Amino acid sequence: MDGHTVEGDLNESTRGSGGSGGKCPVMHGSLTALGTTVMDWWPNALNLDILHQHDLKTNPMGPDFDYHEELKTLDVDALKDDLRQLMNDSQEWWPADWGSYVGMFARVAWHAAGSYRLSDGRGGGGTGNQRFAPLNSWPDNVNTDKGRRLLWPIKKKYGNKISWADLMILSGTIAYEVAGLKTFGFAFGREDIWHPEKDTYWGSEKEWLAPSDTRYEEVSKPDTMENPLAAVQMGLIYVNPEGVNGVSDPQKTADQVRETFARMAMDDEETAALTAGGHTIGKCHGNGNADDLSPEPEAAGPEYQGIGWMNTKGRSVGRDTVVSGIEGAWTTNPTKFDMGWFDMLFGHKWELKKSPAGASQWMPVDIKEEDMPADVEDPSIKTMPIMTDADMAMKVDPIYNEICQKFMADPQYFEDTFARAWFKLTHRDMGPKACYYGPDVPQEDLIWQDPIPTGSSSYDVAAVKAKIAEAGIPLADMVATAWDSARTYRGSDKRGGANGARIRLAPQKDWVGNEPERLSAVLAKLEPIAAETGASVADVIVLAGNLGVEQAAKAAGVDLELPFAPGRGDATDEMTDAESFEPLEPLADGFRNFQKTEYVVSSEEMLLDRAQLMGLTANEMTVLIGGMRAMGTNFGATKLGVFTEREGALTTDFFDVLTDMAYQWLPVAGGTYEIRDRKSGEVKYTASRVDLVFGSNSILRGYAEVYAQDDNHGKFVKDFAAAWTKVMTADRFDLAS
Template sequence: MAPLHVPMRLLACAMLGFVTAEMRADDFPHYDLGTIPAWQDLASLRGARPVSQVLSKADYHHQLRALDIQQLYSAIATLMATSKPYWPADGPQDGDVASYAGLFARLAWHCSGSFRMINDTHAAGGCEGARQRHWPENEWRDNTNLDKARGLLAEVKLQFGDRVSWSDLMTFAGTVAIKASGGPAKKFCFGRLDDVSGDRSIPLGVEGVAQCYGSKFCKSNFECPNTFRWSEQNDTDHARCKIEQPDRLQASHSVGLIYVYPEGPELKTSAKDYKAYWVHNRSPRLSALEVRDTFRDRMGWTDRETVALIGGGHTLGRTHGNCNLTGTKWAQTPYNNVGPYFEATAGSLRGPTDGTCGTGPEAGFGKNTVSSGFEGPWTRSPSRWNYDFFDALLSEEWVPAKSPYGNDQWHTRNHTSEFAKTMRLTSDISLVADETYHKIVREYAADHAQFDADFADAWFKLVHRSEDHPHKDDLEQDAGICTSFEFVTQANFLP
């Protein structure tokens, strides 16, 4: 019998009692390329030479000259419309076609949305570096199940190799998702370099140290020292992180969030808007203050850009919370909040398969997926660009509801409405609770072409700014390799 060769690193990991990404790759091809656990990055975290290497700027920009952008677009668009059994695409559960458009757009949104411009002088975060693959970003709860998006894109990365960096691939995939779904994307520029580790994301906050051992950086600062609550907010509701924190930046109102608490602040019983008969008393009015605090004050977006990005970002895809963990072993520490794998059982890359979250082939994922814990699509056709987000905000009365998971969200009061199967977050409803946002919502509902134009501009700005290229035109000036999608026709967004 031939000797059994087991890599020493895998043997050591097995002895330590945790499952490696390579072990997971048996069921999810190439998954390990998209998610690198902290223990694998520890060499660089300790100041030693990192295990992985990336191309220099000169070498990568040289490789970019050989990139066939139309071929890359085609590969991503084809993948987007091809549901994989190891992570099924959304759509069928909403009576729509299968599509990863929402997942890929969310990947680019969350990777890019860590960007902050501090005092108009110091930039931090952004998708350049592809640090979402690394700790600590890959353990942030707002990035739950984006490891699956990166795993899906790994087959494209293997196909194109050094001709496209991970950070270019993730931002381009989100842009292709919008364009190939019929949405507005007018330009994209390449040239983002990858980082060898997530070191530069540590100042943005550490949430989760599940895979981090033996380093001084392996300490969570999830609980912000400097917090606040709104005067009308329930004292038992989550305290919000202030921008100012000792020795680090605070990007959102909680470490691990990219933007805001989407369910919004819970009102005190003494608040003027409180209604005892509602299933929850989340305040859209206070949520609007949080949206402006994050988008304008922490990220530097205008009110118009804010409304355009939220409306466009909540057009494709859906939320996932179709499972009740009450009374289960996952209730105290929900698996969907524990990165970098966001799985109920080690090595499974999905929710529980014991009947808690569905049965059969889609137990623990597909229609039974839990990511944010909210449940449902924002629009009637989440695989295609549309204008339901603004139209329904204005035409419907939205009332408090609960997801199967138990999260606070909103549905239409009229259960026979054409929008009855859609949902809204409190942060969505906040756009009609705020006078300035409301005017912009009305404008976009009346003029879809204006919304498309404003969203395209805001999206370009979102995915092109980073710590190393803090202005939206820096990449074009640096690498000079861009596309305006001339090869895509209006009649057929797929190549």
């Protein structure tokens, strides 16, 4: 010992520059609020966090928890009864408007589901992500935190038998039932996440409700909005209720509504129905000053316990509530599902006014007292109804107006259209019906569910593989075709994948990345085999890919037999909404060194995005890249990244070359690289940025080095086989049921 006491060491470690005493005895490098991340130091570094989120370490339920098994024990009728009781059981801490929470829970469910966008399948209510930042603190989600707290006693009671994701969506459906709507159905099956979703890009703005100009090439042309975004401003679910950038113009708002809802998978009729039905119950809140609200949940102090937006100069509740800033109900009877929205909008002339909070809103020029909604606390007091710019858009826009006239002429048709649109809104991100659970799942197959008929599993798998082997299809083509068929799968909304063999249908058969000529030639040999043996084309495509991988492994000296489960079906054109499949087109696929054109986003970042959508880990992505390069499956048969003299064999050559310092890597024209022998200067191979990132990124290099080790060739083949099988079966929800 050198004479220093423990106390002395502690005192030394807590000294700082400036000030004296009271220093925090914790090493500042571990403070999450103050620590500097790798991305802070090197903002252009490749961030692999997108592949590491939702690790089992964040899940308190443990690896053995099976939500679908828990659902089998759920008393659905009792749960629904408890929700119905809640709808009219006003709580003292957060009193219900008119004594009813139907508007509250319709909004909780709507705003959970409404963040879905078709372009990448992300968002939506399928994971319960409304509980976490940033969604729990979006300006458009004001007071949904109160709805979740009102639901907590029910969640507490039923526990593991009901996820937050299912409960929030079910609460909105029950709200509409209590209001008088005959709903279309409901499916359980949404599994909760336990950590904010880092994979969803909500926009580049650094402030809430920043002007929407930053999202458009030209605001007057809504279709120029940046992909994959759908909402018009940061922090909104859909459009600004006060108008484009807060400036009222119903026709311009109609144009934004049309584009936004289309990006959320809704057509004009569904959009009009959702607008009318969504605003038939509940009200807007703006009877106060928004500047008096406490911070949003994520910014509020611990005394708020996760509750935000409390009125610091008022009661916060009843007529003293501020949410959107707009104040008033849309209909005469805001707790009833009826035709009141149409009666109000089309039965009056409207003028632009200001709410008590200063927000722009439309109010009737003249209205009878009996047609006015009652005050939320005192039924003897009548209040003025309102319309937002989005409501007025339904009247001003000729297409929406025509649809509304159709609804008014046939209220039953409107109710059915809304019920179906509500079901689509709240189930769009759940995937096919194989993912649905519960007694209220509709029997009808809907085209947006991407229906696939059940395929045969009674054929002789070995005989089919033998016929494929005799067909003379090049190994790389068998592997590439199976990969192209399966790579469309998106874990975000469980769409795409090999099941259904939609790669042979429009639009997929014509996608550039699927190499239509090569694809057509391969299918010409595989489809007759399917017809002859009774197997589906989908099964034959995957079997051919498996056969190619097995042959490649054998060429590398490893006997491999991949697992295979028959039963995939073949979809038809009639079962396929071709327009909604367009966003699934791969604009880049680093696994095959394909990129349709140059983009602002780097090719390696696009690789990460595709890998995450496919549900792959960073290690799985790495081993798949190495194997695909070794087998020569590149788009257009390019030699980029094919670091081997044994093309077609499932070797570790890709990793061997990448980690061998006998080579140097030099950039050349076109964003590609040459790999030269350091001694001779001879060009040995060529590479893309995607190839070289597995040597340049420190994390990915760590994985690459594992497979480059002399003792890990067997591990490489085993890991590749597991990752390949994961991709080929990602959409086989029938196997898990």
